[in-house]
Amino acid sequence: MKQNIYDNNEFFQKYQALRARENNYNRLLEQPNFQALVPDLMERNVLDIGCGSGDFAAFCLSKGASNVKGIDISQNMITAAEEKYSHARLQFEQVAFEDAEVIEGSIDFISSSLAFHYFADFDALIKKISTALCTNGTLLFSMEHPIVTANKEMDSWICDTQGNYLYYALDNYHEEGYRTQTWLVDGVVMYHRTLSTIINTLVINGLQIEKILEPIPTLEATRKLPSIAKEIRRPSFLIIRAKKLPNYI
Amino acid sequence: MKQNIYDNNEFFQKYQALRARENNYNRLLEQPNFQALVPDLMERNVLDIGCGSGDFAAFCLSKGASNVKGIDISQNMITAAEEKYSHARLQFEQVAFEDAEVIEGSIDFISSSLAFHYFADFDALIKKISTALCTNGTLLFSMEHPIVTANKEMDSWICDTQGNYLYYALDNYHEEGYRTQTWLVDGVVMYHRTLSTIINTLVINGLQIEKILEPIPTLEATRKLPSIAKEIRRPSFLIIRAKKLPNYI
Numbered sequence: 001m002k003q004n005i006y007d008n009n010e011f012f013q014k015y016q017a018l019r020a021r022e023n024n025y026n027r028l029l030e031q032p033n034f035q036a037l038v039p040d041l042m043e044r045n046v047l048d049i050g051c052g053s054g055d056f057a058a059f060c061l062s063k064g065a066s067n068v069k070g071i072d073i074s075q076n077m078i079t080a081a082e083e084k085y086s087h088a089r090l091q092f093e094q095v096a097f098e099d100a101e102v103i104e105g106s107i108d109f110i111s112s113s114l115a116f117h118y119f120a121d122f123d124a125l126i127k128k129i130s131t132a133l134c135t136n137g138t139l140l141f142s143m144e145h146p147i148v149t150a151n152k153e154m155d156s157w158i159c160d161t162q163g164n165y166l167y168y169a170l171d172n173y174h175e176e177g178y179r180t181q182t183w184l185v186d187g188v189v190m191y192h193r194t195l196s197t198i199i200n201t202l203v204i205n206g207l208q209i210e211k212i213l214e215p216i217p218t219l220e221a222t223r224k225l226p227s228i229a230k231e232i233r234r235p236s237f238l239i240i241r242a243k244k245l246p247n248y249i
Numbered sequence: 250m251k252q253n254i255y256d257n258n259e260f261f262q263k264y265q266a267l268r269a270r271e272n273n274y275n276r277l278l279e280q281p282n283f284q285a286l287v288p289d290l291m292e293r294n295v296l297d298i299g300c301g302s303g304d305f306a307a308f309c310l311s312k313g314a315s316n317v318k319g320i321d322i323s324q325n326m327i328t329a330a331e332e333k334y335s336h337a338r339l340q341f342e343q344v345a346f347e348d349a350e351v352i353e354g355s356i357d358f359i360s361s362s363l364a365f366h367y368f369a370d371f372d373a374l375i376k377k378i379s380t381a382l383c384t385n386g387t388l389l390f391s392m393e394h395p396i397v398t399a400n401k402e403m404d405s406w407i408c409d410t411q412g413n414y415l416y417y418a419l420d421n422y423h424e425e426g427y428r429t430q431t432w433l434v435d436g437v438v439m440y441h442r443t444l445s446t447i448i449n450t451l452v453i454n455g456l457q458i459e460k461i462l463e464p465i466p467t468l469e470a471t472r473k474l475p476s477i478a479k480e481i482r483r484p485s486f487l488i489i490r491a492k493k494l495p496n497y498i
Contacts, residue, residue: 147396147419158418167418169407170396174465174481194484195444196461209458212445216423232423235443 002096002120005188006052006074014184016080019053026114028221028228030142030237031056033213034113037241039138041065044108047132049097050115054081054090060111061090071095097125102132112141114237117149117190120178123201130205133244139207142239145214149192152179157230168234198240207242214238251345252367252438255301255323263433265329268302275363277470277477279391279486280305282462283362286490288387290314293357296381298346299364303330303339309360310339320344346374351381361390363486366398366439369427372450379454382493388456391488394463398441401428406479417483447489456491463487 005011018024034056042064048057051070060068070092072078078094085092093100098121110129119125129139147170156169174194181188193201202209214235217228254260267273283305291313297306300319309317319341321327327343334341342349346368359378368374378388396419405418425446428439442450451458463484466477 147422156416167405167420169416170419171416171482173396173483174463194463196463199458199461203459209448210452212448214423214443214445233420234422 002073002098004073005185006072007076008185009076011185011188012074012076016053018184023225025228025236028225029215029217029231030114030239032218033215033237034111034140034142034239035059037140037211037213037239038063038111039109039140039241041109045106046109046111047071047102047107049110049112049129050118051081051092052077052113054085054092056111056113057081057090057092058085058087060109061087065089065109067091069093071097071100097128102128104131105134107132108134108137110137110139114142114144116141116143117192120191122191122193122197123205126201126205126207130207130244133207135244135246137244138210138241139202139244140239140241142237143198144190145235145238146173146193146195146198147234148236149179149190150175150194153181165230165233195238198238202240202242206245208245209240209242211241212239251322251347251369253322254434254437255321256325257434258325260434260437261323261325265302267433272474274477274485277474278464278466278480279363279488281467282464282486283389283391283488284308286389286460286462286488287312287360288358288389288490290358294355295358295360296320296351296356298359298361298378299367300330300341301326301362303334303341305360305362306330306339306341307334307336309358310336314338314358316340318342320346320349346377351377353380354383356381357383357386359386359388363391363393365390365392366441369440371440371442371446372454375450375454375456379456379493382456384493384495386493387459387490388451388493389488389490391486392447393439394484394487395422395442395444395447396483397485398428398439399424399443402430414479414482444487447487451489451491455494457494458489458491460490461487462489 043066046060046065046068048070051057051072054070057068057070068090073096075094078092081092150173158166158169176193179190217231222229292315295309295314295317297319300306300321303319306317306319317339322345324343327341330341399422407415407418425442430437466480471478
């Protein structure tokens with residue numbers, strides 16, 4: 001079953017409040033690193049999977065893409081995106097990627113920011129992406145780091161009695177599958193995959209690894225949000241850029 | 250300074266005793282997974298870096314390699330290898346890879362089992378390997394997993410008062426550099442690099458990732474050595490196979 005937690009109104013309101021904060025992990029850490037890996041988009045055809053309220057899709061448009069389509073399973077998100085951005089070369093559609101129609105070899109750049117950990121079938125996801133990409137097309141995605149999703153508790157920092165972070169408690173790394181977590185509301189489902197599963201799934205589907213980032217906060221980010229310094233001790237995110245190989249069938 | 254801990258006699262004797270055990274992590278976990286990734290070696294030229302007592306070099310010879318050279322910084326190890334194996338197509342040499350002379354594009358397969366975490370300059374190591382490999386040649390290596398080397402304590406499992414393993418304490422992930430550890434003797438130096446550093450160093454040196462393994466023990470291995478079941482909760486090793494790209498300068 002495809003999860004559509006962003007159409008849970010309590011979740012959505014809390015999520016929008018979190019994202020509206022000037023200093024959050026997305027703005028300070030994930031997006032700067034993600035955007036730094038965006039290839040040349042001039043005259044390119046772009047698909048953004050899990051587009052949320054459309055900020056990254058609009059960013060791609062600003063980089064000269066000829067067409068950008070943002071899709072999201074959540075009608076709340078698509079409505080927010082359509083209210084925020086309107087442009088002839090930018091479309092939004094409420095659809096799960098699993099159900100979206102894609103034309104083989106039609107897309108130059110597929111992006112997805114912090115959505116892949118919601119997909120139940122990672123192999124099917126990557127296979128469909130590889131089919132949709134043209135030769136030498138690029139996939140760029142970020143997801144929760146396997147070190148984080150491994151645990152059956154979302155936040156596994158162990159603190160002393162004064163609230164100082166002692167270390168991060170890691171467990172269950174090779175137990176792939178869903179994790180039911182409390183993040184804003186109870187019962188948010190994410191899927192844990194090991195690093196080797198993630199990389200090998202890309203490779204067997206003809207996607208060549210070009211770059212991996214485990215983002216580190218800048219000093220400026222740490223000044224704005226001191227708690228983000230923990231990322232140096234244990235990364236929250238994994239960002240991967242991969243290229244569709246020629247001659248891959 | 251290049252570390253040569255294997256020529257510390259106390260270390261070497263303890264290491265040989267550990268390796269002689271029928272049930273150790275190398276025999277039950279690392280080597281079966283490592284060997285499973287060995288490409289076709291028929292008529293191939295092989296270099297094994299950190300060959301130890303020569304078992305893997307001899308394995309390569311048994312797979313039809315035309316020539317196998319095993320190198321190790323430790324004279325103790327090279328002496329052990331020469332006592333154990335003797336064959337016209339198999340050579341051993343006591344030399345650090347940093348100091349070894351290699352001919353550009355001359356080697357089909359470079360292997361290294363559990364030695365790369367001893368190298369101080371990972372970029373120089375991979376650059377030299379890439380230079381030595383022929384086009385479409387293969388690099389296969391295993392190393393301590395970054396999850397393990399991150400910590401400044403070698404074994405960071407946290408136990409309850411009954412000695413049950415509660416979880417693994419992870420810290421200092423992004424603090425790359427040396428770790429002085431007690432393993433068999435005090436003061437063994439290993440180098441921690443993040444996963445992203447490891448992968449990106451391969452990529453920028455023209456080595457394309459083909460497969461990554463984080464070995465899981467078989468049921469049979471767990472029966473022989475019950476404590477190895479912890480590997481399901483937190484992997485100790487990372488094994489990577491990569492291919493030298495054509496047209497890489």
